[in-house]
Amino acid sequence: MKPQVLIDAIVRQTTVLIARLSTAGGVRSPLGHVANEVFVGLVTELENEGVSKKVIADMFGMALRSYRQKVQRLGESATTRGVTLWTAVQTFLAERGTATRGELLTRFQYDEEASIRGILNDLVESGLILRSGRGDETRYRVPTAEELRDLGAFVEDRSQESYAALVWVQVYREGPLSMERLAQLVPLPQATLDATIDALVADARIRRDLRDGVEVFTAEHVLIPVGETAGWEAAIVDHHRAVLNAIAAKVTTGTRTSTPADEVGGTTLTFDLWPGHPREQEVRSLLRATRALVLPLWEEVTEYNRMHPGKETYQVNYYCGQHVLEEDEGV
Known part of the structure; x- marks a missing residue:
């Protein structure tokens, strides 16, 4: 199977998770920043894998010059090191509450003005900030909790x-x-x-x-x-x-x-049940039974390690999960 088919399937499943998280409890969480974060994250991981910028640009279907411009706009702020320009602008507004465009351009004077303007537009369109006025006196501010509720946004x-x-x-x-x-x-x-x-x-x-x-x-x-x-x-x-x-x-x-002796991997099983099935309760209690088995083991290992710390250690990450899908639920 081509990797692209697998990637497309995983992306579709991931978007379902994001959509459900963003609408949990009947409210709406802003998603305007998600696409940019995905792009920056993919670029970072591909570079860590040793892939060249030219190849990465080609993988995104972009000319090298356009790719570099986008990375620069979404990358680390030249004014506030260690965070993306998007995050730096959003954090500045969150801490200040309000600021004019002129104040923002002065604050991020070492970053490109076009990038600042683009990010401000993105934040406004996503509902993360509000805008009023014109020109350099255009004022941006963080919405109040009441305004977010009126917009149907997530407030907690x-x-x-x-x-x-x-x-x-x-x-x-x-x-x-x-x-x-x-x-x-x-x-x-x-x-x-x-x-x-x-x-x-x-x-x-x-x-x-x-x-x-x-x-x-x-x-x-x-x-x-x-x-x-x-x-x-x-x-x-x-x-x-x-x-x-x-x-x-x-x-x-x-x-x-997979092999019976695997130490890396996973197993996914689906049980078809109905009320009164002879194994119904046994299957539905699998999560509870697994926790009852694994948690005491984790506590014992943790306590032993505290008393007898090792010099050269490694980690085994174990996970388990269970979902009961009723007949009238969608996938």
């Missing part, structure tokens, strides 16, 4: 613990992380990110160290307990990462078949 009073869980997961999975890299992975306002890190360090969930003169953050473990509501977003991100990494690891090995 996110607790500090929700942010903490998300940062904790990222530090554990990607660490050691510098503040610069962490701000890229979790694009929160700097004051919020600082407070979240301080709270995590205070209760020893993450550790702050200096490496080659750079402050970095690490975590020795992470756990979002069953039933914990504050960290459900972090749990979704972590589970999604585990699934994708397992698939990617299987693909990159070049192995196209």
